[in-house]
Amino acid sequence: MRTLQQHPGDLALLCCLLLLPPLLSHGADIPLGSTLSPGRSASWTSPNNTFSLSFTPSPTSPSLFVAAITYAGGIPVWSAGAGAAIDSRGSLRLTPNGDLQLVNGSGAVLWSSNTGGQGVAAAAVQESGNLVLKSSTAILWQSFDHPTDTVVMSQNFTSGMNLTSGPYVFAVDKNSGNLTLKWTSGSNTVTYFNKGYNTSSTGSKTLSLPTLTMQTNGIVSLTDGQLASPVVVAYSSNYGESGDMMRFLRLDADGNFRAYSAARGSDAATDQWSAVADQCQVFGYCGNMGVCSYNGTSPVCGCPSRNFELSNPSNPRQGCKRKVDLQNCPGNSTMLQLDNTQFLTYPPEAITETFYTGITACRLNCLFASSCVASTALSDGSGLCFLKISSFVSAYQSAALPSTSFVKVCFPGIPNPPPSPSR
Numbered sequence: 001m002r003t004l005q006q007h008p009g010d011l012a013l014l015c016c017l018l019l020l021p022p023l024l025s026h027g028a029d030i031p032l033g034s035t036l037s038p039g040r041s042a043s044w045t046s047p048n049n050t051f052s053l054s055f056t057p058s059p060t061s062p063s064l065f066v067a068a069i070t071y072a073g074g075i076p077v078w079s080a081g082a083g084a085a086i087d088s089r090g091s092l093r094l095t096p097n098g099d100l101q102l103v104n105g106s107g108a109v110l111w112s113s114n115t116g117g118q119g120v121a122a123a124a125v126q127e128s129g130n131l132v133l134k135s136s137t138a139i140l141w142q143s144f145d146h147p148t149d150t151v152v153m154s155q156n157f158t159s160g161m162n163l164t165s166g167p168y169v170f171a172v173d174k175n176s177g178n179l180t181l182k183w184t185s186g187s188n189t190v191t192y193f194n195k196g197y198n199t200s201s202t203g204s205k206t207l208s209l210p211t212l213t214m215q216t217n218g219i220v221s222l223t224d225g226q227l228a229s230p231v232v233v234a235y236s237s238n239y240g241e242s243g244d245m246m247r248f249l250r251l252d253a254d255g256n257f258r259a260y261s262a263a264r265g266s267d268a269a270t271d272q273w274s275a276v277a278d279q280c281q282v283f284g285y286c287g288n289m290g291v292c293s294y295n296g297t298s299p300v301c302g303c304p305s306r307n308f309e310l311s312n313p314s315n316p317r318q319g320c321k322r323k324v325d326l327q328n329c330p331g332n333s334t335m336l337q338l339d340n341t342q343f344l345t346y347p348p349e350a351i352t353e354t355f356y357t358g359i360t361a362c363r364l365n366c367l368f369a370s371s372c373v374a375s376t377a378l379s380d381g382s383g384l385c386f387l388k389i390s391s392f393v394s395a396y397q398s399a400a401l402p403s404t405s406f407v408k409v410c411f412p413g414i415p416n417p418p419p420s421p422s423r
């Protein structure tokens with residue numbers, strides 16, 4: 001075995017020859033020693049082919065592969081190692097001692113179920129989309145307990161689990177049952193969404209193990225031992241409709257958490273509910289220094305002024321950079337006024353960056369504080385001023401916003417051209 005592992009190509013070949021019949025028999029248990037490789041179009045499927053586990057091209061680097069469970073039609077619902085990508089010589093292997101491992105072509109184990117030696121006798125993809133590792137009597141490990149960015153029907157998403165997508169994390173708060181969305185970068189974390197549902201029923205209680213589920217009828221609900229009945233989080237817009245479809249919840253790459261439905265065989269899902277109603281309130285959606293606004297219907301990303309340019313012109317979501325860094329200003333720096341604009345401020349920044357001052361002080365205090373890059377004065381009667389000292393700031397512009405912001409730039413500030421009149 002040791003010799004073979006040093007030559008993964010040989011191992012793959014051996015597996016092909018020995019294990020071809022089990023690989024092709026739909027829905028059968030996958031015996032120990034089985035291997036899936038990107039090169040061959042093999043998959044491990046559920047009894048009725050509703051879900052299958054196979055290698056699919058990595059969304060970020062097409063020459064690499066991700067071991068993913070997909071719904072009939074191709075919508076991914078789980079991936080090994082949260083989307084860890086291997087090259088074409090790598091594999092997913094169920095070792096003879098019962099560990100499921102994602103192995104790169106170099107032989108490096110990128111992810112493992114950590115179930116070696118625990119009595120796993122076989123793997124199986126169930127009709128629900130759950131990948132299980134089981135003994136003859138019990139399920140010892142299941143993918144439903146290790147979600148990536150998606151929760152499907154009959155899957156329990158409990159407090160303590162996370163969904164992740166890029167810098168975003170979704171979780172259910174363990175005491176309150178609140179749904180939370182966080183943006184994380186290095187040691188910075190911003191909670192841009194934290195909401196309780198039917199707090200008349202959850203508000204006075206400390207929950208034990210709040211669990212979010214997508215019901216087959218399209219209701220997103222929260223259950224807990226302390227609650228007499230499930231709390232309705234949301235009704236999908238096509239709630240109650242039946243048919244051969246999969247409903248699921250997903251933390252999308254744009255930082256929003258949504259409910260979807262997809263017909264069997266389709267690779268397109270239709271969104272039926274979004275947790276964050278206003279996409280521009282997702283922290284970091286337009287990258288650092290990016291400004292989110294609406295072009296009528298869709299959120300679009302731009303820069304605060306012509307003192308900035310897009311970091312990546314082909315992807316405005318990657319934010320903006322100053323054409324001249326503040327420390328290199330040829331003259332002095334100034335605060336350029338941005339009307340109807342807010343620099344988003346959520347916990348924990350809301351505690352350290354909030355002051356009660358008028359608009360003039362809100363501008364000048366930022367100008368004279370070397371660590372301050374921008375400020376927002378709310379004109380909603382609260383008298384609040386946010387001084388943005390964080391290294392990552394995220395802005396929102398809308399005619400409806402009762403706030404004025406200032407961004408620090410090298411003199412002179414060059415405002416954006418006025419928006420073209422909307423129809």
Ligand SMILES: *[C@@H]1O[C@H](CO)[C@@H](O)[C@H](O)[C@H]1NC(C)=O
Nearest residue numbers: 046047048049050126127128
């Ligand atoms: C598979 O499909 C058949 C026919 O639709 C159905 O009777 C059976 O219950 C399905 N099996 C499972 C495990 O869902």
Ligand SMILES: *[C@@H]1O[C@H](CO)[C@@H](O)[C@H](O)[C@H]1NC(C)=O
Nearest residue numbers: 084085086087104105106110
């Ligand atoms: C796997 O190997 C490929 C090249 O062989 C490399 O590009 C990739 O980064 C490796 N993946 C990981 C997660 O190390």
Ligand SMILES: *[C@@H]1O[C@H](CO)[C@@H](O)[C@H](O)[C@H]1NC(C)=O
Nearest residue numbers: 128130142144154155156211
């Ligand atoms: C989900 O939770 C319910 C209630 O606790 C339980 O009966 C069911 O087995 C769980 N489902 C899975 C797939 O773990």
Ligand SMILES: *[C@@H]1O[C@H](CO)[C@@H](O)[C@H](O)[C@H]1NC(C)=O
Nearest residue numbers: 160161162169171182184189
């Ligand atoms: C979930 O994410 C939080 C940070 O947001 C982290 O502290 C925790 O360890 C994660 N839990 C799991 C199970 O990954």
Ligand SMILES: *[C@@H]1O[C@H](CO)[C@@H](O)[C@H](O)[C@H]1NC(C)=O
Nearest residue numbers: 173176178194195196197199
């Ligand atoms: C839960 O969300 C509500 C708003 O819906 C908020 O008032 C409350 O403070 C949140 N609870 C926690 C523990 O964050």
Ligand SMILES: *[C@@H]1O[C@H](CO)[C@@H](O)[C@H](O)[C@H]1NC(C)=O
Nearest residue numbers: 198199200201228229231232
């Ligand atoms: C909130 O919960 C209470 C108690 O469980 C229930 O009577 C009520 O109908 C719920 N309200 C909504 C809007 O779901």
Ligand SMILES: *[C@@H]1O[C@H](CO)[C@@H](O)[C@H](O)[C@H]1NC(C)=O
Nearest residue numbers: 294295296297298299300301
């Ligand atoms: C708004 O932006 C979206 C996405 O970039 C684009 O598809 C749409 O055509 C734009 N709408 C208008 C009215 O410009």
Ligand SMILES: *[C@@H]1O[C@H](CO)[C@@H](O)[C@H](O)[C@H]1NC(C)=O
Nearest residue numbers: 331332333334335367411412
């Ligand atoms: C910056 O320089 C310009 C031009 O010399 C001047 O008008 C402006 O008042 C100066 N601002 C500050 C804050 O010194």
